[in-house]
Amino acid sequence: MQVYSVPKSIKENSTFTFCPGCDHGVAIKLVAEVLDELNLRENAIAIASSGCSVLLYDFLDVDCIEAPHGRACAVATGVKRAHRALKNDKFVFTYQGDGDFASIGLAESMHSALRGENITAICINNTNYGMTGGQLGPTTVMGQVTATSPLGRNRQYHGFPIKTAEHIALCEGVSFCSRVALYNVKNIINAKAQIKKAFEYQQQGLGFSFVEILSTCPTNWKLSPSEAHKKIEEEISKIYPLGIFKDIKND
Ligand SMILES: Cc1ncc(C[n+]2csc(CCOP(=O)(O)OP(=O)(O)O)c2C)c(N)n1
Numbered sequence: 001m002q003v004y005s006v007p008k009s010i011k012e013n014s015t016f017t018f019c020p021g022c023d024h025g026v027a028i029k030l031v032a033e034v035l036d037e038l039n040l041r042e043n044a045i046a047i048a049s050s051g052c053s054v055l056l057y058d059f060l061d062v063d064c065i066e067a068p069h070g071r072a073c074a075v076a077t078g079v080k081r082a083h084r085a086l087k088n089d090k091f092v093f094t095y096q097g098d099g100d101f102a103s104i105g106l107a108e109s110m111h112s113a114l115r116g117e118n119i120t121a122i123c124i125n126n127t128n129y130g131m132t133g134g135q136l137g138p139t140t141v142m143g144q145v146t147a148t149s150p151l152g153r154n155r156q157y158h159g160f161p162i163k164t165a166e167h168i169a170l171c172e173g174v175s176f177c178s179r180v181a182l183y184n185v186k187n188i189i190n191a192k193a194q195i196k197k198a199f200e201y202q203q204q205g206l207g208f209s210f211v212e213i214l215s216t217c218p219t220n221w222k223l224s225p226s227e228a229h230k231k232i233e234e235e236i237s238k239i240y241p242l243g244i245f246k247d248i249k250n251d
């Protein structure tokens with residue numbers, strides 16, 4: 001009996017090149033499993049962005065476009081609308097870091113949500129700019145030491161971090177909005193269910209769907225993979241609570 005196989009939506013013989021213990025690999029595997037289960041692989045277009053998330057297109061066996069930093073939701077909007085105008089509807093989703101989605105791209109992200117674009121955005125929140133060396137990002141928590149906040153994030157100099165899912169949930173065009181984590185099996189199973197729901201809402205034409213995934217960046221956090229997961233469980237998920245913030249079918 002086969003109990004596990006690599007998702008068809010992952011390229012054959014792929015070896016993830018993320019740092020050891022990085023949750024990007026788990027997140028991409030979940031996305032691939034959901035694409036398989038919903039039979040979306042041939043019709044999907046993924047929009048990758050700048051940051052470690054861009055590596056998505058090295059591993060995912062679907063059509064991918066790389067957007068300039070922060071512009072993934074804008075590119076996804078264009079791709080979705082252009083195909084719809086040609087009566088060739090596509091399944092379109094973005095895969096972005098928190099810096100990409102909630103800092104340089106905040107206007108594009110939020111206005112896509114407000115417009116209710118029928119796309120799905122996945123935001124990997126690892127509380128820093130991972131690819132460029134661990135600088136302070138929009139989600140860096142108070143007191144967190146980063147490459148550009150050596151004394152820790154503080155109110156006077158840096159201000160407060162953004163609670164991305166809570167803000168996106170306030171946008172009227174949003175059909176589904178949740179925050180998940182990947183620090184244990186229960187959470188991984190739940191994360192997959194939320195990604196699936198977000199994808200299904202797009203299939204049903206319900207508007208902008210969004211999943212924020214709390215993720216590790218052991219390299220820049222200077223922690224082991226297990227310490228990094230513990231940090232998410234005990235610290236980060238207390239500041240950024242897990243849950244569904246909007247579900248138009250159940251609200
Ligand atoms: C317009 C622009 N500004 C800055 C950069 C440099 N840059 C590349 S990746 C990145 C940060 C990515 O951080 P995040 O979006 O949080 O993703 P992560 O790497 O943590 O997954 C930056 C600032 C760029 N590529 N383009």
Ligand code: SF4
Pocket residue numbers: 017018019021022023024052126130131216217218219220
């Ligand atoms: S720098 Fe951080 S986010 Fe990027 S691959 Fe390494 S651990 Fe993952």
